[in-house]
Amino acid sequence: MAFEDDAFERMHKIMTDGRSAMMENMNRVHRGEPAVMRELAVKGERTPSQLADATGNSPGRISAILSALEKKGWATRTIDPENRRHVIVRITPEGERLVKLHKQAMEDRMRWVFGQMGERRTEQFLNLLTRFITYMSLCGPDDPVPDETAIAKAFERAGIPYDPAADRVNVVAQAARTAAAGQHPGGKPGDTPADDDPTNTACAFA
Known part of the structure; x- marks a missing residue:
């Protein structure tokens, strides 16, 4: 083939x-x-x-x-x-x-x-697509950002190793820092989650 x-x-x-x-x-x-x-x-x-x-x-x-x-x-x-x-x-x-x-x-x-x-780029594309889809499978519109255990289990079910990217962004920590500063992600100082679109959930930033 x-x-x-x-x-x-x-x-x-x-x-x-x-x-x-x-x-x-x-x-x-x-x-x-x-x-x-x-x-x-x-x-x-x-x-x-x-x-x-x-x-x-x-x-x-x-x-x-x-x-x-x-x-x-x-x-x-x-x-x-x-x-x-x-x-x-x-x-x-x-x-x-x-x-x-x-x-x-x-x-x-x-x-x-x-x-x-x-062949080389196709192989890279399919490997990256598998990872992308695996991450997206954890991101329902109302779901919180999944923890490491949930991510690892999803990758295990997909049959691929879970090796987090060295330069990945910790969205949960980032959101916590932003909230502590009194600013909702994507908004202005003093904004609250209620000011934004209700579909703008944590997982949307993953």
Whole structure:
């Protein structure tokens, strides 16, 4: 197997195993027809509400997307014979063919990128990406900064050694020093956490 093929497989596993909130949010950025078609191709028949939940779309937006897919012959909507209040959405053979073509095109492009980076830089990238995803897996939007024990366990689960960077920033200590000086991180002297966006949690500074 060529190194770029191996790199693609490794990166796919890294991204899948990461389970980070960041990657889940990135996957929700593309909420249009491609996202709906991928969901149907992977999960099989779905209801509109299930598609809305999976792709982060509103019910009205999903209805518009499904109408467009039906007109193109890429999906169908039928009444559930067991519950006539429910609509069943299925991808058509033509829709499945297009999803496979798009998936193959994306894989080919990523292999091309690895080829351009070269084997050494690709290896460095994958190692760093593994570490990045491992750190991000500990950073939920409302989670405090994880301690050394939690970080070490996360790296152990990822199957990689935990060797903290020599020049890393101790965010907890930094925040404590800032609070002692009467200044909230990112604010002006005298500001308090309540003055800032409530989503601006400690882990956001990690």
